[in-house]
Amino acid sequence: MVPIAIILGSFRNISAEYKREIHRARRDSNLNKSNGSTIPYDDIKCLLILLIPLYVAAVILLFIIDYGNIWIPIATAFVLSVIIPLTIKHHLKKVRLFLVKEEESEVHQVECKLLLLNSIRPEHNAAEQDEIIRRRRADAVLHRDSDHQSKPYAYEIGRHALETLAMRYGIAHYEKTPDGKMREGEYIKIRKIRPIGGAKYEALLTEYRDRQVIAVIEKGTEYVKTFYPPTGRAWFDDNKEWEAAIKGNSGFSIKEMAKMHFEQMKRKSK
Numbered sequence: 001m002v003p004i005a006i007i008l009g010s011f012r013n014i015s016a017e018y019k020r021e022i023h024r025a026r027r028d029s030n031l032n033k034s035n036g037s038t039i040p041y042d043d044i045k046c047l048l049i050l051l052i053p054l055y056v057a058a059v060i061l062l063f064i065i066d067y068g069n070i071w072i073p074i075a076t077a078f079v080l081s082v083i084i085p086l087t088i089k090h091h092l093k094k095v096r097l098f099l100v101k102e103e104e105s106e107v108h109q110v111e112c113k114l115l116l117l118n119s120i121r122p123e124h125n126a127a128e129q130d131e132i133i134r135r136r137r138a139d140a141v142l143h144r145d146s147d148h149q150s151k152p153y154a155y156e157i158g159r160h161a162l163e164t165l166a167m168r169y170g171i172a173h174y175e176k177t178p179d180g181k182m183r184e185g186e187y188i189k190i191r192k193i194r195p196i197g198g199a200k201y202e203a204l205l206t207e208y209r210d211r212q213v214i215a216v217i218e219k220g221t222e223y224v225k226t227f228y229p230p231t232g233r234a235w236f237d238d239n240k241e242w243e244a245a246i247k248g249n250s251g252f253s254i255k256e257m258a259k260m261h262f263e264q265m266k267r268k269s270k
Contacts, residue, residue: 145219152189152206156223159184163247164227166257168235169213170265171205173254184254190215190224200228238268 144153157165157173162184165171173185192215193202199218204210214228229235236243242264246252252260 144222147192147195147201149192152191152204154187154189155217157185157188158223160248161188161224161226162254163257165213166254167243167247167261168227168229169211170258170261171208171211172258173207188224190217192217199225239264 143149143151144155162173165173173188174182175185175187176182189206190213191204191206191210193204193212195201196214199216201215201217203213203215205213212230214230216225216228217223218225229239246257246260
């Protein structure tokens, strides 16, 4: 009776863990309904349908193979009662991270929609609402493309711009995800001060104590293309080989590149 009770106890542990994860998945799904995202319950059920019979079959098989040593099946039951919940949690974690990334990719658009909705009142008819939306969008575009901005704009930023910001200014731009982890930033707040030729602007990074930079932002686009070195051509003359060695190298993190910037500046100052 004792071995059976132990095995049943481990099975209850799996069931309880599964119920907790499903409850959490449903909660996440309700939070993500606004953008059409849902937790794929069918995948989770298929995973459970696959794992539970394997659990039961493994225990029964060990009873048949080694009936004389009952502690082997019991130990197996304990091990599986840990492995199966961890497998379920790992699967759901990947699903949640996918949904978080999908949701955050629309953050900028959602913020714009909220600004539009805050301007619309119930007394406005359809034509007036359309005009308010059109005007708000036009204002947002004017602000984005302005040569001098009174407040920052959140531009998209890719790996190349992140690398140049780290190598030339020593700034590693990361952002925190809703689950508390850090990742390379996808947006960066920039306030243009003045144009200095072409698509280059003197600008301030408002998230970094108004650090002054030279940003390359083409009109009509939502992203910062790159960051030009503060000393212009002199930077390339002094650091051409150094940049070529690390730029585009996925083996280095943005944080490591920012650290290399300070090490390079220290070497050059000697």
